[in-house]
Amino acid sequence: MDKFMQVAIDEARLGRSQGGIPIGSVLMRNGEIVAQGHNKRVQELNPILHGEMDCLNNAGRQRTYRDTVLYTTLMPCYMCAGTIVQFKIPKVVVGEARTFGESREFLESHGVEVEILDLQECVDMMNEFITAEPTLWNEDIMEL
Amino acid sequence: MDKFMQVAIDEARLGRSQGGIPIGSVLMRNGEIVAQGHNKRVQELNPILHGEMDCLNNAGRQRTYRDTVLYTTLMPCYMCAGTIVQFKIPKVVVGEARTFGESREFLESHGVEVEILDLQECVDMMNEFITAEPTLWNEDIMEL
Numbered sequence: 001m002d003k004f005m006q007v008a009i010d011e012a013r014l015g016r017s018q019g020g021i022p023i024g025s026v027l028m029r030n031g032e033i034v035a036q037g038h039n040k041r042v043q044e045l046n047p048i049l050h051g052e053m054d055c056l057n058n059a060g061r062q063r064t065y066r067d068t069v070l071y072t073t074l075m076p077c078y079m080c081a082g083t084i085v086q087f088k089i090p091k092v093v094v095g096e097a098r099t100f101g102e103s104r105e106f107l108e109s110h111g112v113e114v115e116i117l118d119l120q121e122c123v124d125m126m127n128e129f130i131t132a133e134p135t136l137w138n139e140d141i142m143e144l
Numbered sequence: 145m146d147k148f149m150q151v152a153i154d155e156a157r158l159g160r161s162q163g164g165i166p167i168g169s170v171l172m173r174n175g176e177i178v179a180q181g182h183n184k185r186v187q188e189l190n191p192i193l194h195g196e197m198d199c200l201n202n203a204g205r206q207r208t209y210r211d212t213v214l215y216t217t218l219m220p221c222y223m224c225a226g227t228i229v230q231f232k233i234p235k236v237v238v239g240e241a242r243t244f245g246e247s248r249e250f251l252e253s254h255g256v257e258v259e260i261l262d263l264q265e266c267v268d269m270m271n272e273f274i275t276a277e278p279t280l281w282n283e284d285i286m287e288l
Contacts (some may be wrong), residue, residue: 008255013196026157030272041205045204046201046202046204046205047200047201047205047206048192048197048200048201048227049202053192056191056192057190057191057192059191060189060190060191061185061189061190061191061283062191063283063288064286065286077230078225078227078230078254079223079226079227079229079230079231079282080226081226082221082222082223082224082225082226082227082229082230082247083220083222083223083226085190085223085226085288086221086222086223086226086285087191087223087286088286093157103226106250110222139205139207141230142209142230142231142232144207144208
C-alpha cells in the first residue's frame with residue numbers, strides 16, 4: 001500500500017468512527033506529509049470541509065502547491081476538483097472512482113494528472129457507509 | 145444598487161478593513177439572506193475561505209441550494225465555481241469580472257446562470273487592493 005494513501009485511509013476511518021463521512025486526504029511534498037484531513041460535514045456542521053478541503057485547510061497558507069501531490073480516498077467532487085485546479089496542484093492520487101466522481105475529465109483538461117489506484121479497501125469503505133447512511137451521503141453530494 | 149450585492153460589498157470592505165482581501169458574498173433564498181461572508185485568507189490564515197466559501201461555511205448544512213442565489217463581488221475562481229456546480233446553486237450574481245475570473249464558461253456549461261452586474265465600485269475596490277497588495281493577491285489566486 002502507498003504509505004500516503006494509507007494515511008488518507010486512516011483519516012477516512014477516523015472520520016467514520018466520529019459518525020462522519022469516511023473520506024480522507026493527504027497533501028504531500030518531497031516525500032513528506034504537509035497536512036492531512038477528513039470530511040467534517042457532520043463533526044463541524046460544515047458543508048465545505050470535504051476530505052480534500054479539510055486537508056488544504058490544515059495545510060494553511062502555502063506559497064505554492066506546484067510541488068505537491070494530493071492523495072484522496074475517493075474521486076474528487078467538483079468543489080475539490082475546482083480547488084485542485086485553482087491551487088495548481090499538478091497531481092492527484094485517488095483511492096477509488098467506482099462509488100463516486102465525475103471530475104476526471106475536468107481535472108485532466110486543466111492539466112492535472114489523475115492516478116486512480118482502484119483499491120478494494122476504499123470501495124468497501126464507501127459502500128459500507130453509503131448503505132448505512134444513505135441520507136447523509138446524499139446530503140454530502142447534494143443529491144437530496 | 146441590488147441590496148444583496150450591497151451586503152456583499154459591505155462584507156468585502158469589512159475584510160479589507162481587517163487587512164484582508166476585499167471579496168464578499170451573500171447566499172439568498174426567497175428574498176432573504178441565508179448567510180454572508182468574506183475572504184479570510186489573512187484573518188484566519190486559511191486558503192480555502194474565499195468570500196463565497198466563507199459564506200457557504202457560515203450557512204452551515206443546508207438540505208438543498210436549488211432555491212438559492214449566490215452573490216459575489218468578484219467573478220468566482222475555479223474553487224468557488226466548482227463549489228457552485230457541486231452544490232447545485234442555480235444562479236450567481238457577480239459584481240464584476242474585469243479584474244479576475246475565467247470560470248464563466250465552466251459555470252454556464254454546467255447549467256449555472258451567471259449575471260454580471262459590472263459595477264465600477266467593485267472594479268475600483270479590487271484595483272485599489274491589487275495595487276496596494278500585489279503579493280497577497282497573487283498568493284490568493286495561486287500566481288506566486
